[in-house]
Amino acid sequence: MSESLTPPATKPQNPHFSSGPCAKRPGWSVTNLSDACVGRSHRSVDGKAKLASVIELSKQILGIPADYRLGIVPASDTGAVEMALWSLLGERPVDILAWESFGQEWVKDVTDELQLANVNLMKAPYGSLPDLSAVNFDHDVVFLWNGTTSGVRVPNGDWIASDRQGLTICDATSAVFAMDIPWDKLDVVTYSWQKVLGGEAQHGVIILSPRAVARLESYQPPRPLPKLFRMAQKGKLIEGIFKGDTINTPSMLCVEDALDSLHWAESIGGLPGLIERSQGNLAAIAQWVEQSDWADFLAEKPETRSCTSICLKITDSWFTTLTPEQQADCAKKMTKLLEKEGVAYDIAPYRSAPPGLRIWGGATVETANIQALLPWLDWAYASVKATLAVPSTTA
Structure with a gap:
């Protein structure tokens, strides 16, 4: 590189390079949301149909196994991760991996808020990964697929045991729709529309494997669970969450925007x-x-x-x-x-x-x-x- 103080002649046509909320899809316009189910209840026939379409189209594009559940939940990816941690952890020891700021947030939740006793913290500085070979899959394992604030991702899912006894809980918000995700190696996956889809904020997605569902139905955590975190009731999964019957009121404009992004994703392969x-x-x-x-x-x-x-x-x-x-x-x-x-x-x-x-x-x-x-x-x-x-x- 030759250092020059003369500005380049050409600028990006779109200067939006934010890591969340991210750039809208090419060709996006607010007019694409004209069919949004606004002014209607999200529990109306039309509202629930829109939510169900997002769920089914997401599963289809991502190649999620038929026996996995996908639900739309409050508070973006953060809310989805919190739901998983508070609802599922405590039955087994926990291995938690952290190599950037959001991983550190989940460490704080597990150690300071949930105050779990048997936690193995595996840390690495910015730029590196912890020793993946040292993870104990008899434990529940909490990790990110991609470190949004470090630009460091796990290379693949080969390090995850297929015969694991614990659950794998993965914050994959900046990986889903951009990286190959080995669904058979993951029991809980979370993300938000505001990352790779370029969607609007405040809505999260949680994906559960049959093993995660079995945990929800068999394990009662020894702590109060706010309504926003509850995915099971009286020992049974609340199936409605995973069919479009959301826990709280979603923005139907955001839902329409997510549908627009998903249809665009289909159009590019x-x-x-x-x-x-x-x-x-x-x-x-x-x-x-x-x-x-x-x-x-x-x-x-x-x-x-x-x-x-x-x-x-x-x-x-x-x-x-x-x-x-x-x-x-x-x-x-x-x-x-x-x-x-x-x-x-x-x-x-x-x-x-x-x-x-x-x-x-x-x-x-x-x-x-x-x-x-x-x-x-x-x-x-x-x-x-x-x-x-x-x-x-x-x-």
């Missing part, structure tokens, strides 16, 4: 098409990183690089001489400069992540926009570096 688009975005950034003299992936191993929440670190020797505060300020100035130019919005790293950049590469992002963005990253870094590297003078 379903799950293979979605994965191909995300992988293409990662490949474009990887090609640029190979030639960069100041940036690299935060993920240490290529097989653990996320194709959705693509996190970059700054490796320039000048940058490494700065104090942590100066490094954070440098990254902040870059993102503000890019936003001011209308080139990239919301690509700052998560507040607890190392200084750098986080670029969403999910399927709703066009690779051409990623390619147009990359020269601007070089320009922004060179511009900020030139400003910060000027020696201060005294009057």
Whole structure:
């Protein structure tokens, strides 16, 4: 890379690279929501039909086994994870994996809020994964498929035991619809529409295997469960949740938007098409990183690089001489400069992540926009570096 203070000639046609809520699908318009079931009860025949369509179309596109349940639940992916943790954990010891901020949130829930006694915490710093070979599948296992704030994902499901005795509970919100998910290795999977589908926020999805259903029906956790967390009643799964009879009132505009995204996914080839688009975005950034003299992936191993929440670190020797505060300020100035130019919005790293950049590469992002963005990253870094590297003078 040759450092230049001359801005590139071409800007991305869509500067939306936020990691959630994410860019709307190409061609999206609010007019696509004209058939939304607004002003109607979500429990009406038409309302329930819309919700059931989202459930069935999601299962179809994702290739979810017929005996798995998929339900729409409150409070986005966070709500879906909380439902699983509070409803299912406590019968067995727990292995919980954390290598970024959201994993740490689930650790806090398990240890501080649920106060489970037999918890094996397996941690790794940003950029790395814990030792997956050390997981005990006689225990319940809680982990993320993709670390949204670190850009580090598990490479596959080969490390998960097929003959496991415990449940595997996976927060996959920034992986579902962009990565191959081995459903037979997972008992609970959660996600939200606001990630790869580019949908609206506040609605979550929880997917249960038959093993998870059996736990819900046989295990009564020794704690009060708020109504929003209850998936079983009197020893039986509340089947209505998984047929469109939601626990609380959903936004029918958001439901219509999810349907629009799912129909778009079908139009580009379903799950293979979605994965191909995300992988293409990662490949474009990887090609640029190979030639960069100041940036690299935060993920240490290529097989653990996320194709959705693509996190970059700054490796320039000048940058490494700065104090942590100066490094954070440098990254902040870059993102503000890019936003001011209308080139990239919301690509700052998560507040607890190392200084750098986080670029969403999910399927709703066009690779051409990623390619147009990359020269601007070089320009922004060179511009900020030139400003910060000027020696201060005294009057």
